[in-house]
Amino acid sequence: MAEETLPGTADDDGPDSIVLHVDMDCFYAACERLREPELEGKPVVVGMGYEPGEGHGAVATASYEAREFGVESAQPISTALERLPRIDDLAPDDDPAAAGHYRTVDLEFYKSVAADVKAILHDCADVVREVSIDEAYLDVTDRTAWDLAASGDRTLAEGFARYVKQRIAREVGVAASIGVAPNMSTAKIASDFDKPDGLVVVRPGEVRSFLAPIPVEEVHGVGPVTARKLGSLGIETAGDLADADAAVLEAEFGSRGRELHERARGYDDRTVTPTGRPKSLSRESAFTEPTDDSEDKREVVRALAADVADRARSRGAMYRTIGIKVVVPPFDINTRATSLSGPVDDPELVESVALDLLDAEFEATTVRKLGVRVSKLSFADADQSSLDGWESAGSGGADGDGDGDGRVSDEPEASAAADGADEPPNTGGETPSRGGQSSLVEFD
Ligand code: TTP
Ligand code: MG
Numbered sequence: 488m489a490e491e492t493l494p495g496t497a498d499d500d501g502p503d504s505i506v507l508h509v510d511m512d513c514f515y516a517a518c519e520r521l522r523e524p525e526l527e528g529k530p531v532v533v534g535m536g537y538e539p540g541e542g543h544g545a546v547a548t549a550s551y552e553a554r555e556f557g558v559e560s561a562q563p564i565s566t567a568l569e570r571l572p573r574i575d576d577l578a579p580d581d582d583p584a585a586a587g588h589y590r591t592v593d594l595e596f597y598k599s600v601a602a603d604v605k606a607i608l609h610d611c612a613d614v615v616r617e618v619s620i621d622e623a624y625l626d627v628t629d630r631t632a633w634d635l636a637a638s639g640d641r642t643l644a645e646g647f648a649r650y651v652k653q654r655i656a657r658e659v660g661v662a663a664s665i666g667v668a669p670n671m672s673t674a675k676i677a678s679d680f681d682k683p684d685g686l687v688v689v690r691p692g693e694v695r696s697f698l699a700p701i702p703v704e705e706v707h708g709v710g711p712v713t714a715r716k717l718g719s720l721g722i723e724t725a726g727d728l729a730d731a732d733a734a735v736l737e738a739e740f741g742s743r744g745r746e747l748h749e750r751a752r753g754y755d756d757r758t759v760t761p762t763g764r765p766k767s768l769s770r771e772s773a774f775t776e777p778t779d780d781s782e783d784k785r786e787v788v789r790a791l792a793a794d795v796a797d798r799a800r801s802r803g804a805m806y807r808t809i810g811i812k813v814v815v816p817p818f819d820i821n822t823r824a825t826s827l828s829g830p831v832d833d834p835e836l837v838e839s840v841a842l843d844l845l846d847a848e849f850e851a852t853t854v855r856k857l858g859v860r861v862s863k864l865s866f867a868d869a870d871q872s873s874l875d876g877w878e879s880a881g882s883g884g885a886d887g888d889g890d891g892d893g894r895v896s897d898e899p900e901a902s903a904a905a906d907g908a909d910e911p912p913n914t915g916g917e918t919p920s921r922g923g924q925s926s927l928v929e930f931d
Pocket of ligand 1: 510511512513514515516535546547548549560561621622682683
């Protein structure tokens with residue numbers, strides 16, 4: 488497909504960007520499989536408002552095996568049950584392979600998995616835009632290149648994306664599909680192109696030919712109404728849209744028509760902008776085997792505290808809350824935090840508070856994962872805008888699931904909630920205090 492030369496020979500003003508769009512495969516179902524590995528390869532349906540044994544609620548997502556039976560997102564559970572009976576309802580001689588494992592949405596758990604994924608993404612890119620619980624754009628122009636790898640006809644960018652995918656699979660245990668392209672809209676289409684477990688690379692010279700056969704509905708900014716109108720003009724694919732007369736499109740759709748025309752031709756000059764300032768900075772670490780060894784746990788907390796304090800300092804962030812996260816097998820998440828009377832930048836205090844919180848309640852507990860977090864951040868530099876942490880998959884007020892469909896979106900908040908103003912109120916806990924009141928706060 489390389490009808491033009493590589494790399495960076497575009498007529499524009501600089502080298503071509505390298506954008507990754509990462510979207511997790513059947514995300515909620517993949518999370519359920521983390522807890523219940525025996526669901527691997529089986530039809531799984533995750534229902535919102537669903538209760539075991541009942542028939543109400545709506546499908547949040549279905550595993551790819553369940554999709555084969557015609558089960559899909561937003562469908563009523565009652566319809567899903569007609570297409571794919573529940574395993575518990577099967578008669579003894581029915582085929583268990585043609586039955587579904589129905590589970591109820593557990594957003595807190597999915598957010599904790601998403602945070603692990605996003606921590607990897609932030610590790611792999613300086614600029615990350617999180618758009619929902621399971622989806623993000625990365626600008627990795629500075630980390631890799633469109634040049635061909637020495638070993639063959641693949642680009643370095645492809646190898647980089649494969650590395651990101653493998654890290655997510657190995658470290659978190661869920662599958663991502665990744666699209667790689669010189670711009671955001673093409674990367675998004677590419678990530679969807681070969682799901683599940685896809686890796687689709689569209690090189691700078693290939694954008695237009697890649698887009699040509701794609702249905703217009705998939706072009707960013709084309710909703711069902713626009714698609715219908717385009718259809719009535721005989722425009723069915725991105726190729727048709729690219730070849731259409733810009734003046735006609737503009738007459739029909741105004742300036743948006745011109746924009747859609749540009750997108751279909753492979754131009755999208757949006758840059759990946761980070762989602763926003765962090766509300767907190769955190770780092771967590773899982774043990775290979777759960778442990779109750781007090782010194783092992785303290786050692787990990789010390790290392791995590793040093794790392795978090797270091798990152799806060801390098802980002803110019805002061806913090807007013809120091810907390811820990813303790814995950815007890817199988818996935819029981821506990822968080823404890825201490826609020827200080829004012830913002831500090833004090834690595835030793837992060838360590839001692841984190842250790843006190845650990846010792847106070849979890850000294851003898853068997854844990855599988857530990858985390859340290861600083862929050863209620865304030866920044867010396869008003870323009871600072873990097874983002875990190877396990878909470879970043881939709882922390883605070885930005886991730887409410889009050890939009891009815893239970894999806895979690897991290898689109899930018901309008902206001903400066905980044906200072907932690909949305910943190911839950913103190914609950915008057917008995918945790919150690921350093922010149923300020925103690926509190927128990929939720930991490931997300
Ligand atoms: P999607 O990324 O749209 O879907 P998905 O990850 O389940 O599957 P795919 O492999 O096609 O990407 O959404 C992410 C999660 O958001 C999904 O796992 C469940 C939730 N969701 C809803 O709750 N309701 C919905 O209508 C949709 C589309 C998603
Ligand atoms: Mg997804």
